[in-house]
Amino acid sequence: MFTRVMIASVLFAALFKGTPASAQWFKVMTPGIPRTADGKPNLSAPTPRGPDGKPSLNGIWQMNGKYLQNIAADMKPGDVPYQPWAEQLFKARQNGALGKTDPAARCIPGMPKLDALPYPFKIIETPGMVMMLFEGFTTFRQIFTDGRELPKDPNPTWFGYSVGKWEGDDWVVNTIGIRESTWLDNAGRPHSDALHLIERFQRHDFGHMDIRLTIDDPKAYTKPWTVKEDLRLIPDTELLEYVCVENEKDYGHLAGK
Amino acid sequence: MIAAVTAQAQWVHYPTAGIPRTKDGKPNLSAPVPRTKDGKPDLSGIWDVLHNRPCPPEGCADMWIPEEFLNIGFSLKGGLPYQPWAAAIVKERMAENRFTDPNAHCLPTGIVRMYTTPLYRKMIQTPGLLVILNEREAMYRQIFTDGRPLPEDPQPSWVGYSTGKWEGDTLVVQSSGFRDGLWLDANGSPLTESGKITERIRRVNFGTLEIEITVNDPKAYTSPWTVKLTQLLKADTDLLDYYCIENEKDGPHLVAK
Numbered sequence: 001m002f003t004r005v006m007i008a009s010v011l012f013a014a015l016f017k018g019t020p021a022s023a024q025w026f027k028v029m030t031p032g033i034p035r036t037a038d039g040k041p042n043l044s045a046p047t048p049r050g051p052d053g054k055p056s057l058n059g060i061w062q063m064n065g066k067y068l069q070n071i072a073a074d075m076k077p078g079d080v081p082y083q084p085w086a087e088q089l090f091k092a093r094q095n096g097a098l099g100k101t102d103p104a105a106r107c108i109p110g111m112p113k114l115d116a117l118p119y120p121f122k123i124i125e126t127p128g129m130v131m132m133l134f135e136g137f138t139t140f141r142q143i144f145t146d147g148r149e150l151p152k153d154p155n156p157t158w159f160g161y162s163v164g165k166w167e168g169d170d171w172v173v174n175t176i177g178i179r180e181s182t183w184l185d186n187a188g189r190p191h192s193d194a195l196h197l198i199e200r201f202q203r204h205d206f207g208h209m210d211i212r213l214t215i216d217d218p219k220a221y222t223k224p225w226t227v228k229e230d231l232r233l234i235p236d237t238e239l240l241e242y243v244c245v246e247n248e249k250d251y252g253h254l255a256g257k
Numbered sequence: 258m259i260a261a262v263t264a265q266a267q268w269v270h271y272p273t274a275g276i277p278r279t280k281d282g283k284p285n286l287s288a289p290v291p292r293t294k295d296g297k298p299d300l301s302g303i304w305d306v307l308h309n310r311p312c313p314p315e316g317c318a319d320m321w322i323p324e325e326f327l328n329i330g331f332s333l334k335g336g337l338p339y340q341p342w343a344a345a346i347v348k349e350r351m352a353e354n355r356f357t358d359p360n361a362h363c364l365p366t367g368i369v370r371m372y373t374t375p376l377y378r379k380m381i382q383t384p385g386l387l388v389i390l391n392e393r394e395a396m397y398r399q400i401f402t403d404g405r406p407l408p409e410d411p412q413p414s415w416v417g418y419s420t421g422k423w424e425g426d427t428l429v430v431q432s433s434g435f436r437d438g439l440w441l442d443a444n445g446s447p448l449t450e451s452g453k454i455t456e457r458i459r460r461v462n463f464g465t466l467e468i469e470i471t472v473n474d475p476k477a478y479t480s481p482w483t484v485k486l487t488q489l490l491k492a493d494t495d496l497l498d499y500y501c502i503e504n505e506k507d508g509p510h511l512v513a514k
Binding site for chain 1: 271274364388390394397403411415416496497500502503
């Protein structure tokens with residue numbers, strides 16, 4: 001729990017508004033969690049599976065916070081295949097310059113930053129749709145799993161339009177229609193209106209999951225590139241409320257117009 | 258009252274699965290209540306307000322508010338049973354042109370105003386949890402139906418903490434743990450942090466939901482009061498994202514009369 005506060009205050013100081021209030025964490029025994037003899041959650045127990053034999057992704061998860069700051073944190077310098085304009089814009093955004101142009105600075109993180117917030121989020125699988133409820137910004141994503149196709153020309157939204165399907169034990173989510181003004185990370189990597197995100201959710205055991213995120217955006221990057229973001233399960237708690245707009249004082253201090 | 262105008266939107270058209278239809282393919286909204294496997298009514302669906310407020314001669318506004326948006330006690334003879342200070346503050350807020358309304362500053366609406374805001378909400382009933390996804394600010398609310406008790410002293414929040422249980426075909430939801438300063442309507446009817454809210458949610462037929470809301474807040478009201486709100490199903494569509502804060506220009510112009 002200390003980690004949650006620490007990550008929040010360190011990582012969000014630069015770009016994200018709204019200080020998380022000192023919080024009384026919820027203690028709720030999450031049902032169905034395998035436990036060791038002393039009652040502690042056994043997070044290395046096997047991946048739980050649904051009636052269809054596929055891994056169940058349900059639970060409250062928390063992302064490794066470094067990917068919000070730098071989505072390419074695990075890549076070598078020079079490995080991000082920028083188009084020239086995209087690299088130029090990325091450089092222009094360095095060190096908080098142009099901070100005001102990040103929609104997250106106005107309390108709208110959008111995709112793909114939403115996945116990378118260092119606050120917990122809850123996955124709820126329902127027939128035909130999977131919800132992600134985010135503690136950060138108290139917002140949500142809907143991922144349709146009823147077999148529908150991606151729309152041809154969706155109205156661009158902050159989260160885009162997402163459909164998910166199983167490929168073996170990987171749950172693969174395709175998303176298009178993301179507003180082009182969102183940033184890929186706090187470092188300022190841009191994308192275009194052609195962005196197609198492919199998230200591959202891979203639950204390795206009870207307590208650990210990766211999202212392999214592919215950024216397929218030929219207008220901004222010369223070829224698709226993939227990062228692996230790691231998540232851990234947060235047992236026996238509940239989401240808290242996070243209201244970015246409340247008593248927001250940072251925006252006026254950010255650089256840019 | 259609602260700052261920022263809805264962007265010109267390309268509505269999402271997708272046939273909702275499981276909707277009974279008439280011969281001509283139109284949704285049959287007077288069909289019987291759908292039920293989940295356990296025989297309980299299924300509250301799932303996308304819901305809109307009942308538009309009970311006449312439009313002006315020049316036509317309905319883009320945001321066509323119901324009467325209860327302005328005055329949650331609209332249907333009560335004699336109005337709400339305000340304590341003297343509450344009556345005074347409502348008068349003051351209306352005289353001030355409601356410029357301190359949290360809603361006008363893009364803050365969360367709270368659970369009562371969610372039902373009177375003329376934007377859609379989607380209910381998703383899952384075992385142990387009813388989720389309400391709101392278009393407004395793309396926020397969500399969780400109602401726990403897994404038998405857990407309300408927390409004794411929760412961290413006060415805009416949305417409170419909600420648990421529900423079935424009484425026959427009615428889902429009875431108890432909520433408490435609200436932060437001080439919530440408004441229940443645009444006139445500024447207050448809810449204090451000692452307020453408790455009971456919702457009795459009943460699906461009358463396929464297309465109609467009735468929500469009886471009882472507010473028990475002796476600090477602000479001389480007696481508990483109950484109002485009934487009607488919600489209508491919106492078929493074959495889905496939520497868009499609506500951000501009050503996006504390109505918000507009204508705040509600085511909000512002033513007292």
